[in-house]
Amino acid sequence: MSADLRQEWLSLLTSHLCHREAPADDRFWCPEYDRMPRERLREVQEEKLRLAVRYLYEYSPFYRRKLDAAGIAPADVRSLHDLPRLPLTTKEEMSLDVAARPPFGEYTAVDDEHWNRHGWMMFTTSGTTAQPRAFRYTSFDREMWTWTNARALWAMGVRPGDRAILCFGYGPHVAMWGMLYALNRLQVPVIPSGGMDSRARAFAIATYRPTVVAATPSFALFLAGVLRELGHDPRRSGVRTLICLGEPCPEATRARIREAWGEVEIQQFYGCTEAAPSCGGYTCGHALHFMEDTHLVETVDPLTHEPVPPGSPGLVVITNLCSEASPQIRFLVGDFTTLSTEPCACGRTHLHCPGLSGRADDMLNVRGVTLFPSAVEDLLRRMPELGDEFLIVLDRTDRGAERLRLQVEMRGPEANAALVARRIAEEMRARFDLRPDVEVMPAGSLPRTEFKARRVRDQR
Numbered sequence: 001m002s003a004d005l006r007q008e009w010l011s012l013l014t015s016h017l018c019h020r021e022a023p024a025d026d027r028f029w030c031p032e033y034d035r036m037p038r039e040r041l042r043e044v045q046e047e048k049l050r051l052a053v054r055y056l057y058e059y060s061p062f063y064r065r066k067l068d069a070a071g072i073a074p075a076d077v078r079s080l081h082d083l084p085r086l087p088l089t090t091k092e093e094m095s096l097d098v099a100a101r102p103p104f105g106e107y108t109a110v111d112d113e114h115w116n117r118h119g120w121m122m123f124t125t126s127g128t129t130a131q132p133r134a135f136r137y138t139s140f141d142r143e144m145w146t147w148t149n150a151r152a153l154w155a156m157g158v159r160p161g162d163r164a165i166l167c168f169g170y171g172p173h174v175a176m177w178g179m180l181y182a183l184n185r186l187q188v189p190v191i192p193s194g195g196m197d198s199r200a201r202a203f204a205i206a207t208y209r210p211t212v213v214a215a216t217p218s219f220a221l222f223l224a225g226v227l228r229e230l231g232h233d234p235r236r237s238g239v240r241t242l243i244c245l246g247e248p249c250p251e252a253t254r255a256r257i258r259e260a261w262g263e264v265e266i267q268q269f270y271g272c273t274e275a276a277p278s279c280g281g282y283t284c285g286h287a288l289h290f291m292e293d294t295h296l297v298e299t300v301d302p303l304t305h306e307p308v309p310p311g312s313p314g315l316v317v318i319t320n321l322c323s324e325a326s327p328q329i330r331f332l333v334g335d336f337t338t339l340s341t342e343p344c345a346c347g348r349t350h351l352h353c354p355g356l357s358g359r360a361d362d363m364l365n366v367r368g369v370t371l372f373p374s375a376v377e378d379l380l381r382r383m384p385e386l387g388d389e390f391l392i393v394l395d396r397t398d399r400g401a402e403r404l405r406l407q408v409e410m411r412g413p414e415a416n417a418a419l420v421a422r423r424i425a426e427e428m429r430a431r432f433d434l435r436p437d438v439e440v441m442p443a444g445s446l447p448r449t450e451f452k453a454r455r456v457r458d459q460r
């Protein structure tokens with residue numbers, strides 16, 4: 001292997017780091033990239049893509065096999081026109097690679113020798129399946145995460161003078177780490193709350209008065225309830241920014257968070273362990289942007305996997321162009337969204353979308369109807385009579401027919417449960433053409449969700 005090619009890749013990435021230590025102005029950390037004309041952005045992407053393919057071909061046997069199988073030589077990739085010819089990369093392929101070559105597989109560009117000498121940390125996918133997929137990152141990558149996330153936090157309005165609490169454990173999950181290092185770069189102090197239970201976190205918010213809270217949307221709602229139980233009003237907590245990540249955050253959930261926390265700015269981070277562990281996407285106050293000088297973002301048709309143009313809905317595919325260890329090519333993340341190239345009010349030129357509906361893996365098929373749990377969440381949380389928790393239960397009747405049940409709880413004792421159940425059933429029929437059995441329970445009946453919501457029980 002030529003060490004020169006690794007050096008060439010790292011030099012290229014370093015040459016695009018701008019104002020790495022400090023923001024350029026009050027609105028943009030890197031105005032030359034955040035507002036880069038799209039033709040120039042394309043040149044940057046093509047330069048990075050060409051080298052990324054050569055680099056992976058040399059350092060990742062997984063990608064060498066994939067490209068060989070597709071009959072593509074690295075020199076064939078010259079522009080973004082060649083991108084759709086490159087095969088998609090899926091979770092399943094990575095899982096098979098891990099099973100065949102445990103424990104790390106070969107889909108990253110580091111081996112034991114390199115990682116042991118230049119490593120930073122290892123992250124894994126949350127394993128509901130047998131073996132998690134592991135991703136080894138290097139100290140070079142820590143710099144890239146810091147830089148991309150600092151740009152994103154700046155776009156979200158986090159500023160010196162803030163203080164932050166990160167409601168995540170000290171775990172191998174990517175979500176928190178890039179944010180931690182970026183806050184360090186901004187010199188915004190951090191209250192680490194890994195190892196604290198939710199009461200301790202609520203106590204920390206009431207006592208140390210952070211202005212920024214980062215959490216899953218589920219936990220943000222839950223935490224407001226714990227604060228109230230402890231006799232504190234979340235609306236007077238001094239929190240001004242809530243950064244939500246790890247789950248979709250539909251409009252009705254944002255409205256509930258605002259109701260619970262008062263006049264907070266709700267911002268979102270978007271990414272995935274495999275291809276966008278630092279900032280793939282972030283909100284600017286108007287839309288959710290993808291950072292396009294560091295990640296290529298496409299949407300593809302869910303069935304044919306052919307690219308769909310901006311303006312049409314499709315599944316998100318991300319190519320990571322800012323990593324030493326893990327510059328994945330065309331990873332099928334699988335969230336549904338619709339990309340837009342329209343100018344954004346914030347002045348950024350990068351692609352954006354109104355939001356994301358959740359991973360295709362979470363999508364349910366009920367009696368032939370496609371149903372996202374986040375869409376049910378949006379429907380239920382628009383009803384002020386209902387509390388924050390709900391459960392979607394799928395099972396079969398005695399005769400074997402599929403049955404959809406919704407368990408919800410009332411917010412208070414006063415409302416008419418039968419009337420509420422009927423309204424939910426009507427809304428479900430109007431929106432999704434589904435007729436669920438609705439069970440309306442007293443407030444506090446359903447289990448509270450603390451971290452990532454598990455609101456679907458599929459017992460079919």
Ligand SMILES: [Zn+2]
Binds near residue numbers: 285289345347
């Ligand atoms: Zn914007």
